[in-house]
Structure formats: C-alpha cells, structure tokens
Amino acid sequence: MHDLIVLGGGPAGLTATMYAIQKRLDVRLITRNLGGKTNYHLQLPFIERHMTINGDEIINRYIREIEYLSFVYMLDQVNSIEKIHNGYQLRLDSGESIETRALIIAVGSNPTFLNVPGEKEFMMRGLSYSAISYAQLFIHRDVAVVGCGSLALRSVFELARFARKVTLIAEDGCDVISGPLAQPLLAQRHVEFLLDHRVKEIKGDSYARSIVVTGPEGDHDIDVDGIFIELNLEPRSKFVSHLVDLDESGFIKVNERNESSAAGIFAAGDITGAYCEQVLIAIGEGAKAALSAYDFLLKLDHKLAAPSDF
Numbered sequence: 001m002h003d004l005i006v007l008g009g010g011p012a013g014l015t016a017t018m019y020a021i022q023k024r025l026d027v028r029l030i031t032r033n034l035g036g037k038t039n040y041h042l043q044l045p046f047i048e049r050h051m052t053i054n055g056d057e058i059i060n061r062y063i064r065e066i067e068y069l070s071f072v073y074m075l076d077q078v079n080s081i082e083k084i085h086n087g088y089q090l091r092l093d094s095g096e097s098i099e100t101r102a103l104i105i106a107v108g109s110n111p112t113f114l115n116v117p118g119e120k121e122f123m124m125r126g127l128s129y130s131a132i133s134y135a136q137l138f139i140h141r142d143v144a145v146v147g148c149g150s151l152a153l154r155s156v157f158e159l160a161r162f163a164r165k166v167t168l169i170a171e172d173g174c175d176v177i178s179g180p181l182a183q184p185l186l187a188q189r190h191v192e193f194l195l196d197h198r199v200k201e202i203k204g205d206s207y208a209r210s211i212v213v214t215g216p217e218g219d220h221d222i223d224v225d226g227i228f229i230e231l232n233l234e235p236r237s238k239f240v241s242h243l244v245d246l247d248e249s250g251f252i253k254v255n256e257r258n259e260s261s262a263a264g265i266f267a268a269g270d271i272t273g274a275y276c277e278q279v280l281i282a283i284g285e286g287a288k289a290a291l292s293a294y295d296f297l298l299k300l301d302h303k304l305a306a307p308s309d310f
Contacts, residue, residue: 001087001099002026004293007078008106010036011279012269014062015286016104016293017072023294028100029073030092034063036108038279042128044226045207047137058283081240087264088243101264101300102293105240105252106286108270112231114146118202122227126208130277131155131228138163138226144211146199147230148174153181155230160191167192167222169199169213202227235271247273258289259296266293 006017009031020027033039038059066073076092087101111129113119119127128134131145135158142165145155152168153176159166168185170176170193177186177193185191197215202208210221235250245253245261251273258266268274268289269282 001101002028003100003297004028004102004104004290005030005088005090005098005100006104006106006290007031008036008108008269008271009034009073010106010108010269011038011059011282012108012286012289013104013106014059014066015283016106016268016290017066018062019287019290020293021069021072023290025294025297027072028098029066030076030078030090030098031073032075032077034066034073035059037277040124042134042137042226043125043207044137045126046141046225059279078239081243083243083262102296103265104258104286104289104293105237105260105265105267105271106269106282106289107236109233109235109251111229112234114199114229114231116199116201118204118208119229122202122204122208125206126204126225127202127227127229129229131158131230132276133278134226134228135159135162140164141225142223143167143226143228144169144222144224145228145230146211147228148176149232150179150181151232152176152230153179153185155228156185156191157181159228160185160188163190165190165192167194167224169194169197169211171196171198233270233277235273237271240265249273257292258285259292264293264296266296 003025004020004027006013006029017029076094079091079093082089090098139162141163143159143163144167146169148170156166156168197213200214201212203210208227210223237250243262252267254267254272258268260267266289268285
C-alpha cells in the first residue's frame with residue numbers, strides 16, 4: 001500500500017507530487033499526461049511566445065524532474081475508487097489495482113464547448129476558454145466573449161480594461177444585465193451586449209478572425225482579434241461523488257487545508273472551484289494539499305518522522 005497517490009498531472013498534481021517526493025513519501029502520480037492544461041497555449045498572430053511570462057515555465061521544471069523519476073508516475077486513468085481498511089483502492093483503466101493510505105485529487109475541470117463549426121479548428125488559435133489568463137494580451141484589440149452568468153461577466157471585466165472593444169454574446173433567455181456585476185459594464189461605451197444571440201460559426205484563416213452570430217435581426221459576422229468561450233466549467237468529480245461532498249456545481253468541497261469531507265482524501269486545483277483558473281494558484285493549492293496529506297500520514301504512522309536508512 002502506497003503512502004499517497006496523486007490523481008492529475010496538471011499544475012496542482014505535479015506540485016503535490018514534488019512536495020511528496022521531498023517529504024520522502026511513497027507516492028505515485030496517476031495521470032493521462034504530464035502538464036495538464038499547461039500543454040495548451042493561446043496562440044495569437046500579434047503575440048510571440050517569448051513576449052509573455054507564463055507560470056507553466058515552473059511546471060516544465062517539475063515535469064522534467066518527474067520524467068527523470070519515471071517510477072513515480074503512471075500514464076493511466078482511474079476507473080473507480082473504493083474505501084478499504086486503512087485507505088483506498090483504485091482501479092485503473094489498464095485493469096491494474098492500486099492501494100493507498102491517502103489520496104490527492106487534482107484532475108481539474110472541463111470547459112463547456114459550443115460545438116459549432118470552426119470551434120475545434122481554431123481552439124487555442126485565437127479562441128480560448130479563459131479570459132483571465134490572456135486578457136492582458138489584447139491591448140487595443142477587439143474581442144468577443146460568449147457566455148452567460150458571472151463567469152462571462154468577470155471575463156468581460158478583465159478584457160474591458162485592455163481591449164478597444166468587447167462584445168458579450170449571450171444566448172436566448174440568459175439574463176446577464178440585471179445583476180450588480182453588469183451595471184458598471186453597461187455604462188462602458190466600448191462594451192456591447194448582444195442579448196438573445198447565438199453563435200453559429202467561427203471563421204478565420206490560421207487563426208480565428210470572426211464569429212457568426214444569429215439573433216432577432218438574423219445572421220451577421222463580427223470581426224475580432226480573439227474569442228473567449230466562458231460557459232460553466234464541468235469538474236471531473238463524478239468518480240468520487242460517493243466518497244466526498246460536492247457543491248451544487250459538482251466541485252469538491254475542501255477547507256483551508258484542502259481536506260475533503262473524507263478522511264485521507266484531499267483535493268486541489270480547478271476540481272475544487274478554487275478562485276480563478278490560474279497556474280500559480282493551482283501550484284499553491286497543490287503544495288497545501290501535499291503538506292496536509294503529509295500531516296495526515298504523520299498522525300497515522302509516527303515512523304514517517306524517523307530518519308530513513310540509506
């Protein structure tokens with residue numbers, strides 16, 4: 001039985017694994033890939049990679065260290081988790097079964113897709129799902145935000161501080177102008193609300209260049225320098241819903257120590273609904289979860305505190 005298993009190879013999971021290694025825990029990282037969302041970067045025709053500072057540069061160092069310690073990670077995915085005596089049993093898609101005394105869940109969340117023509121073609125090529133990560137790149141540019149609710153409005157706020165024009169496209173029946181977040185935006189002349197509209201297509205060349213919307217007056221094209229899809233995030237938490245408490249949106253509930261409602265299960269990163277989808281925030285959450293898991297294991301087994309034989 002392992003001391004700790006970390007699920008998810010994004011910023012939170014990689015950081016948790018590195019901290020566990022430094023604490024000399026018997027740890028295994030189970031993930032589909034190393035890097036998670038940091039493997040995907042928004043590419044823009046007017047921005048070169050070296051012109052931006054990215055938190056994923058830290059993550060790349062973690063990846064190189066973990067790749068060197070090849071025995072630490074498994075490129076696999078968990079199929080099910082069950083409580084057993086003194087820990088948890090995980091069954092993997094490969095058919096393997098593995099046991100652990102503690103568990104850190106850091107598998108993140110998925111964006112909600114529009115599923116319209118052009119979306120997949122231009123994904124991360126002028127089209128992204130996180131305005132808060134890239135808003136500062138759109139100084140004096142025209143951008144469109146597609147979404148409904150506080151997530152979309154927060155994205156418009158971020159972009160409105162930099163962009164020349166921000167167009168929010170809200171689908172039929174979406175009420176985005178009655179809440180307090182919307183009132184300051186309604187007074188901004190460079191922010192436009194297209195209510196009761198729906199995206200039909202995204203067009204471009206090597207990058208997304210325009211968005212086709214349909215509304216009460218028919219179809220029309222909007223030329224843009226960038227597009228942000230800001231719909232609800234979907235946490236990948238169904239496989240642990242029988243073990244831990246989830247909030248109304250399906251995110252794992254954790255306290256300030258990243259402890260879930262189940263003893264020995266911790267969660268970090270976007271699967272917890274942590275504030276903002278940011279690499280550096282996920283890194284901090286992963287560190288907290290690993291240190292909390294270490295404290296949990298210390299209380300179970302004081303031998304962890306004794307020096308190891310080399």
